[in-house]
Amino acid sequence: MKNQTPASAHIKITNIEVIGFDADDTLWHNLPYFLEVEQKFWALIEEYLPAATQKTESSPRWHLSPLNATEMQNIKRYGYGVKAFILSMIETAIRISSGRIGTNAISEIIDYGKDMLDHPIELMDDVVEVLQTLAPHYRMVLVTKGDLLDQQNKLIRSGLEDYFHHIEIVTEKNIEGYSKLVKHLDLNPAQFVMIGNSLKSDIVPVLKIGGHGLHIPYPTTWIHEQVDEPVIHKHFKELKNIKDCLSLLI
Amino acid sequence: MKNQTPASAHIKITNIEVIGFDADDTLWHNLPYFLEVEQKFWALIEEYLPAATQKTESSPRWHLSPLNATEMQNIKRYGYGVKAFILSMIETAIRISSGRIGTNAISEIIDYGKDMLDHPIELMDDVVEVLQTLAPHYRMVLVTKGDLLDQQNKLIRSGLEDYFHHIEIVTEKNIEGYSKLVKHLDLNPAQFVMIGNSLKSDIVPVLKIGGHGLHIPYPTTWIHEQVDEPVIHKHFKELKNIKDCLSLLI
Numbered sequence: 001m002k003n004q005t006p007a008s009a010h011i012k013i014t015n016i017e018v019i020g021f022d023a024d025d026t027l028w029h030n031l032p033y034f035l036e037v038e039q040k041f042w043a044l045i046e047e048y049l050p051a052a053t054q055k056t057e058s059s060p061r062w063h064l065s066p067l068n069a070t071e072m073q074n075i076k077r078y079g080y081g082v083k084a085f086i087l088s089m090i091e092t093a094i095r096i097s098s099g100r101i102g103t104n105a106i107s108e109i110i111d112y113g114k115d116m117l118d119h120p121i122e123l124m125d126d127v128v129e130v131l132q133t134l135a136p137h138y139r140m141v142l143v144t145k146g147d148l149l150d151q152q153n154k155l156i157r158s159g160l161e162d163y164f165h166h167i168e169i170v171t172e173k174n175i176e177g178y179s180k181l182v183k184h185l186d187l188n189p190a191q192f193v194m195i196g197n198s199l200k201s202d203i204v205p206v207l208k209i210g211g212h213g214l215h216i217p218y219p220t221t222w223i224h225e226q227v228d229e230p231v232i233h234k235h236f237k238e239l240k241n242i243k244d245c246l247s248l249l250i
Numbered sequence: 251m252k253n254q255t256p257a258s259a260h261i262k263i264t265n266i267e268v269i270g271f272d273a274d275d276t277l278w279h280n281l282p283y284f285l286e287v288e289q290k291f292w293a294l295i296e297e298y299l300p301a302a303t304q305k306t307e308s309s310p311r312w313h314l315s316p317l318n319a320t321e322m323q324n325i326k327r328y329g330y331g332v333k334a335f336i337l338s339m340i341e342t343a344i345r346i347s348s349g350r351i352g353t354n355a356i357s358e359i360i361d362y363g364k365d366m367l368d369h370p371i372e373l374m375d376d377v378v379e380v381l382q383t384l385a386p387h388y389r390m391v392l393v394t395k396g397d398l399l400d401q402q403n404k405l406i407r408s409g410l411e412d413y414f415h416h417i418e419i420v421t422e423k424n425i426e427g428y429s430k431l432v433k434h435l436d437l438n439p440a441q442f443v444m445i446g447n448s449l450k451s452d453i454v455p456v457l458k459i460g461g462h463g464l465h466i467p468y469p470t471t472w473i474h475e476q477v478d479e480p481v482i483h484k485h486f487k488e489l490k491n492i493k494d495c496l497s498l499l500i
Contacts, residue, residue: 078369079399083333090340091360094353103349104355110341117327144377148398149329166434169419171402184416 013193013212013248018185019134020168020206021084022196023151025218026242027142028158029122034085037112040088041067048097067092076132079171082146086113117150121158126243129162133246142167143181143194145201173201178209190235195245198230207233214245263443263462265496268385268435270393270418270456272446273401275468276492277392278374278408284335287362291317291339294355298347317342329421331397333393336363367400371408375494381413383496392417393431393444423451428459440485445495449481457483464495 025031070088078084089109093101134140142164144151151169155161168184170177182189189210195217196202203213212235229236239245271415274280307351320338328334339359343351384390392414394401401419405411418434432439439460446452446465453463481488489495 038485076265077364078333079397081329083337087333087336088364090356097353099353101355102352103344103347103351103353103356106340106353107344107349107484110337113337114327147329149421166430169398171399180416 011248015191016138016193016212016249017187017191018193019140019249020181020192021140021164021237022194022198022202023142023144023154024204025124025197026195026202026216027124028154029124031218033116033119037089037116038067040112041093041109043092044108045096045101048100052231056068066096070095073172079147080145082113082116083147085116086110091115113144117153121154123158123160124242126241127160130242130246131160132245133250137250139165141165141185143173143196144168144175145170145177160169173198173205175205175208178205178211182211184207189214193249195242203231203236207231207235211235213237214239214248216242216244218238252384261498266388266443266462266499267401267437267441268389268391268443269499270391270431270442270444270446270449271414272444272452273392273394273404275374275447276340276452277374277377277410277465278404279374281468283369287339287366290362291359293342294358295343295346295471298350315355316346318347319383322462330395331400332363332366333397333400335366335423336360339363367403371404373408373410374492377410380492380496381410383500386414389500391415391435393423393446393452394418395420395422395423395427423448423455424431425455425458427453428461431477432459432461445492453481453486457481457485461485463487464489464498466490466492466494 001094021027025127027209038194067089070092071085074084074091078087086109089112090106093105093109128155130139140163142151142155144167148169151167155164155167168181170181178189182192185192189206192206193212193214194202194206196213196216203215206213213231213233215231215236215238217238237248315404316363317339320342324334324338324341328337336359339362340356343355343359343367381390390413392401398417398419401417405414405417418431420431428439428444432442435442440457440462441466442456443462444452444456445461446463447467447468453465456463462493463481463483464487465481487498
């Protein structure tokens, strides 16, 4: 045993049957593409915004609030994913401009969406090595609340498909969604560990139903995903990167 | 035994573990709402269409071909469901009008989609009675290639949720999709029967992997769903309505 290994690294998580992985911003980068499109969208609608609400250094994301408001209004109807995002951008652009924005801009927004759907997958560091190491020991599922087609396409393009038994789709990543998931997998919740970048969506509800959660923060967190309180729980660990899960699971 | 009962009604399908149900136009009406919106869409873009392609009695659906063309082009990227349909309508309207259609029309198209997503569920005849009768004997799953959120919302609003173990989502209802489905359900294909209104999507690929198929034609069949050849197969039966499945399964 090496002396420099921290003691905590030796506390293994035992009796796990299935590992659930979040996909976007856990296995591959996703948020930067949304942010990039939000910037382009901003440039497109900027001239129609009232001067009083101009962009300032202190609140660089203020301009997204009309879009966020539309997204929140539509989320029950549209759900998550790129198509919902495009539709909310179109609706916001028409509303903010009182219809003056023109159909060229609408076509541009549709093209932003198509580019997002066609974008090559950029894997996070060490993902392949980690999945390769875990594969002989666990059944692994990809857990998503986005559109199935989006995620399935991404999984195929990522080259990671063979490591996953299947994709589990939950309508919401909340207590109800994860309860259905473990029931569907015929698991005791304590046999399930979820790995992801969002405390709110990937970790907290899993801990609440008795499962385990390993949190890997992504540098930027989506505005809807923020949770305020730090998590302290015997089934919880915060990791610096995905590679750190190996010492806990193998 | 009643003399008037046809002999074929007594040939039971045996060893079935799981019944898969198609949802749209099998459990509840769906196509009429799409057709209704297509009519409204037609009225919206009609003035921009070249006179040479005017609507005639002999080809009442000719006017849908530019929309169908857009849908087919987008299907790999967008998949199925209402959001994909809205996006393809917007794209078609802008293209057909060379951008002259205006943002009011775009907003109207978005509202058509929201109305579709909010529409109350209208069950097909006898569906509740059939599910109630089958429920004690079989595990039943809803099989869909649409957006999960659309279908989950519909299932909840239909009041049928308790009859189904879960929703199975397939990217495409083809051989690959159904192979994954039976693998995921840990079934031998012969232990699976699929009930639905589309030969192409619900029946033929299931028969090809060794499963059973019960076809209940819907009065109108979607243009993309047409298959030309009649199906003759020992695992296949054509039913007049959903109630007819009971004599085969109970």
